[in-house]
Amino acid sequence: xxxxxxxxxxxxxxxxxxxxxxxxxxxxxxxxxxxxxxxxxxxxxxxxxxxxxxxxxxxxxxxxxxxxxxxxxxxxxxxxxxxxxxxxxxxxxxxxxxxxxxxxxxxxxxxxxxxxxxxxxxxxxxxxxxxxxxxxxxxxxxxxxxxxxxxxxxxxxxxxxxxxxxxxxxxxxxxxxxxxxxxxxxxxxxxxxxxxxxxxxxxxxxxxxxxxxxxxxxxxxxxxxxxxxxxxxxxxxxxxxxxxxxxxxxxxxxxxxxxxxxxxxxxxxxxxxxxxxxxxxxxxxxxxxxxxxxxxxxxxxxxxxxxxxxxxxxxxxxxxxxxxxxxxxxxxxxxxxxxxxxxxxxxxxxxxxxxxxxxxxxxxxxxxxxxxxxxxxxxxxxxxxxxxxxxxxxxxxxxxxxxxxxxxxxxxxxxxxxxxxxxxxxxxxxxxxxxxxxxxxxxxxxxxxxxxxxxxxxxxxxxxxxxxxxxxxxx
Amino acid sequence: xxxxxxxxxxxxxxxxxxxxxxxxxxxxxxxxxxxxxxxxxxxxxxxxxxxxxxxxxxxxxxxxxxxxxxxxxxxxxxxxxxxxxxxxxxxxxxxxxxxxxxxxxxxxxxxxxxxxxxxxxxxxxxxxxxxxxxxxxxxxxxxxxxxxxxxxxxxxxxxxxxxxxxxxxxxxxxxxxxxxxxxxxxxxxxxxxxxxxxxxxxxxxxxxxxxxxxxxxxxxxxxxxxxxxxxxxxxxxxxxxxxxxxxxxxxxxxxxxxxxxxxxxxxxxxxxxxxxxxxxxxxxxxxxxxxxxxxxxxxxxxxxxxxxxxxxxxxxxxxxxxxxxxxxxxxxxxxxxxxxxxxxxxxxxxxxxxxxxxxxxxxxxxxxxxxxxxxxxxxxxxxxxxxxxxxxxxxxxxxx
Numbered sequence: 001x002x003x004x005x006x007x008x009x010x011x012x013x014x015x016x017x018x019x020x021x022x023x024x025x026x027x028x029x030x031x032x033x034x035x036x037x038x039x040x041x042x043x044x045x046x047x048x049x050x051x052x053x054x055x056x057x058x059x060x061x062x063x064x065x066x067x068x069x070x071x072x073x074x075x076x077x078x079x080x081x082x083x084x085x086x087x088x089x090x091x092x093x094x095x096x097x098x099x100x101x102x103x104x105x106x107x108x109x110x111x112x113x114x115x116x117x118x119x120x121x122x123x124x125x126x127x128x129x130x131x132x133x134x135x136x137x138x139x140x141x142x143x144x145x146x147x148x149x150x151x152x153x154x155x156x157x158x159x160x161x162x163x164x165x166x167x168x169x170x171x172x173x174x175x176x177x178x179x180x181x182x183x184x185x186x187x188x189x190x191x192x193x194x195x196x197x198x199x200x201x202x203x204x205x206x207x208x209x210x211x212x213x214x215x216x217x218x219x220x221x222x223x224x225x226x227x228x229x230x231x232x233x234x235x236x237x238x239x240x241x242x243x244x245x246x247x248x249x250x251x252x253x254x255x256x257x258x259x260x261x262x263x264x265x266x267x268x269x270x271x272x273x274x275x276x277x278x279x280x281x282x283x284x285x286x287x288x289x290x291x292x293x294x295x296x297x298x299x300x301x302x303x304x305x306x307x308x309x310x311x312x313x314x315x316x317x318x319x320x321x322x323x324x325x326x327x328x329x330x331x332x333x334x335x336x337x338x339x340x341x342x343x344x345x346x347x348x349x350x351x352x353x354x355x356x357x358x359x360x361x362x363x364x365x366x367x368x369x370x371x372x373x374x375x376x377x378x379x380x381x382x383x384x385x386x387x388x389x390x391x392x393x394x395x396x397x398x399x400x401x402x403x404x405x406x407x408x409x410x411x412x413x414x415x416x417x418x419x420x421x422x423x424x425x426x427x428x429x430x431x432x433x434x435x436x437x438x439x440x441x442x443x444x445x446x447x448x449x450x451x452x453x454x455x456x457x458x459x460x461x462x463x464x465x466x467x468x469x470x471x472x473x474x475x
Numbered sequence: 476x477x478x479x480x481x482x483x484x485x486x487x488x489x490x491x492x493x494x495x496x497x498x499x500x501x502x503x504x505x506x507x508x509x510x511x512x513x514x515x516x517x518x519x520x521x522x523x524x525x526x527x528x529x530x531x532x533x534x535x536x537x538x539x540x541x542x543x544x545x546x547x548x549x550x551x552x553x554x555x556x557x558x559x560x561x562x563x564x565x566x567x568x569x570x571x572x573x574x575x576x577x578x579x580x581x582x583x584x585x586x587x588x589x590x591x592x593x594x595x596x597x598x599x600x601x602x603x604x605x606x607x608x609x610x611x612x613x614x615x616x617x618x619x620x621x622x623x624x625x626x627x628x629x630x631x632x633x634x635x636x637x638x639x640x641x642x643x644x645x646x647x648x649x650x651x652x653x654x655x656x657x658x659x660x661x662x663x664x665x666x667x668x669x670x671x672x673x674x675x676x677x678x679x680x681x682x683x684x685x686x687x688x689x690x691x692x693x694x695x696x697x698x699x700x701x702x703x704x705x706x707x708x709x710x711x712x713x714x715x716x717x718x719x720x721x722x723x724x725x726x727x728x729x730x731x732x733x734x735x736x737x738x739x740x741x742x743x744x745x746x747x748x749x750x751x752x753x754x755x756x757x758x759x760x761x762x763x764x765x766x767x768x769x770x771x772x773x774x775x776x777x778x779x780x781x782x783x784x785x786x787x788x789x790x791x792x793x794x795x796x797x798x799x800x801x802x803x804x805x806x807x808x809x810x811x812x813x814x815x816x817x818x819x820x821x822x823x824x825x826x827x828x829x830x831x832x833x834x835x836x837x838x839x840x841x842x843x844x845x846x847x848x849x850x851x852x853x854x855x856x857x858x859x860x861x862x863x864x865x866x867x868x869x870x871x872x873x874x875x
């Protein structure tokens with residue numbers, strides 16, 4: 001009559017595999033058994049909790065080793081569920097999109113590299129539709145997170161959960177940001193079977209990569225327009241997501257799915273007052289750096305930045321440098337050139353990229369056009385973007401918020417009036433305006449302050465193949 | 476707490492030393508601190524940007540004060556303040572109507588001509604007028620929902636300048652721990668508090684007994700797999716609690732982003748950092764205190780009374796008996812007092828005790844509890860009413 005207790009006792013003494021605070025925990029196994037069955041390198045003994053521990057990213061391997069008999073181990077890890085899409089409304093895929101989907105589906109782990117504007121999102125949605133499983137989409141910033149939410153609703157008829165932006169609403173299909181994924185993965189790591197990392201070159205990094213490492217998801221898809229990172233960290237993606245499975249170069253799509261584009265550089269001169277102050281500040285900075293180099297040939301700008309925490313003088317130099325940048329960035333003349341460009345292209349929707357929030361607001365206040373900044377709420381953002389597309393607003397000005405992947409209405413005129421030099425950013429920005437639309441060509445204007453560091457940055461930018469053929473234009 | 480960007484620390488003799496303002500060498504800062512407090516106390520209704528600008532002005536003449544220190548003060552002051560966020564919805568609506576009104580006039584030009592007749596200042600004046608204000612007023616409101624434009628609602632900050640400086644010193648020390656991958660505490664007392672604060676900060680522990688002290692290692696679940704500073708924030712949260720304890724020294728292993736190798740950070744209870752957390756009184760209850768008094772300093776029948784010198788632990792469960800009796804012949808026994816607690820607390824307590832059923836622990840249970848709940852206890856127990864009887868305890872000890 002004591003079946004119940006013995007059964008309970010059996011479960012009590014049975015080995016268990018659990019997901020616990022972002023790790024996998026296995027108890028009862030002897031170290032001989034671990035080595036014999038799993039070999040070295042997966043499990044680590046944790047004397048604090050008297051159990052074996054490992055990163056959840058190993059789960060598919062562990063499952064494979066345990067096989068169907070599980071060696072008497074109770075696997076309580078996955079909390080997945082199949083998804084039934086109520087209404088799939090995806091456009092007919094283009095050839096390269098089909099190729100990308102097929103390449104990924106053959107291994108179900110890996111990175112797809114496609115230039116912005118060639119429909120990375122469609123590739124991901126197609127894969128989600130095929131796999132129909134618990135899926136988490138990880139995007140760099142909340143704008144993109146909301147954009148994914150919208151696309152999933154439209155394409156798959158599913159109202160996805162949102163994790164981030166002060167919301168914690170977990171559903172079998174959810175969207176989140178890199179930062180939130182990293183923070184919450186200790187609780188979420190066993191909930192998803194498929195992870196999708198949008199702009200996945202953001203993933204490497206000691207803590208951020210926990211978003212991949214602390215998940216058991218056997219299926220992983222990374223999307224990016226630019227795999228390479230300056231620091232060489234992209235090699236880590238292989239371990240965290242999977243190998244490169246598909247790559248489409250920007251040159252391959254020029255004129256095909258993307259419109260042809262021209263780049264015009266518009267030099268502006270600093271005003272008399274700006275020039276005097278600019279030269280003054282340049283003198284302060286360069287004489288300081290010169291003197292320091294005399295004492296220490298290894299002195300670099302990095303040393304200076306590190307010193308600002310302990311030395312007030314370094315702080316003053318850094319402030320001078322920042323003011324210099326701000327003069328370049330906010331040169332009054334740029335607003336005048338902008339007026340000319342607005343006159344020239346009246347009736348055509350335009351997007352202005354500013355180098356800073358302050359400049360974006362300067363432009364917004366000067367021309368009374370919407371200013372899309374980080375602080376904009378979802379509704380305001382949607383109003384501006386839809387408004388630009390529908391012709392309610394003639395133009396919008398944005399800062400870095402639109403640097404990556406934010407779906408913009410189709411515009412063919414963009415103006416860059418400040419910003420950074422990195423090739424990736426340049427490519428991403430180009431991607432903004434290169435939307436296919438008939439045979440019309442797109443124009444990217446670059447307004448740069450002449451005889452300042454900005455000119456140098458623009459030159460560096462043009463080294464990127466996407467900028468080949470830049471012409472100067474005088475106003 | 477500060478953010479990582481506001482941390483200031485120097486590297487001396489292989490160790491990291493957080494920025495610290497000293498009563499003697501930085502005496503001037505007491506005045507600066509008072510001035511900053513005055514700015515916030517009298518700053519109700521001013522925007523965050525203006526308050527920060529005013530704080531910066533306090534340090535105008537202080538060339539050796541790094542900018543980060545000023546920013547850190549702003550952060551600590553803001554942490555103790557409440558700002559009104561403005562009516563966000565209304566401001567968003569305002570922006571929308573302004574941009575829509577201007578859209579029809581686009582582009583706003585400086586000088587009108589035959590093709591473009593929307594003169595900038597003219598259009599702006601008209602749009603503002605339609606909203607019943609002037610353009611400068613409208614411009615002031617247009618982005619008033621931005622964080623730097625929020626207005627100070629109230630400030631429940633620091634009693635005096637010294638308190639702000641104390642907070643600053645603790646905050647900089649906490650910031651060092653953001654990069655910590657592990658903390659080791661050597662403790663000769665207050666074990667219970669130290670472990671409790673670590674648990675509150677969601678850290679995991681490893682306990683080792685040494686001849687005259689305990690050694691606690693604190694980190695997080697994934698720490699056994701790789702050195703990660705993922706739990707650095709938890710360690711920073713643990714610090715104020717630790718500072719309120721006595722009889723400890725700690726060493727943290729740090730891996731700052733800018734360094735390749737790991738470096739050390741040391742601190743002990745003589746560091747004079749004041750966390751503002753009140754130290755717990757030595758005794759949890761008057762019953763304990765009365766019993767210790769009644770027992771006295773001298774041994775009875777060879778048994779000497781010690782306070783919380785023992786930790787029983789299995790895995791992540793730790794138990795601290797209220798008293799430890801050490802006999803001249805080396806025998807040890809432990810007494811746990813079970814007073815007036817909620818049923819949930821009792822169930823949890825007995826669950827813990829169950830794991831230590833082989834240890835020489837006996838209990839003193841309040842008589843009133845015996846009448847109220849069934850006590851599922853495997854340890855020998857005596858019952859008390861009001862005070863614990865020393866004779867009954869001695870009988871229990873000698874009976875073993």
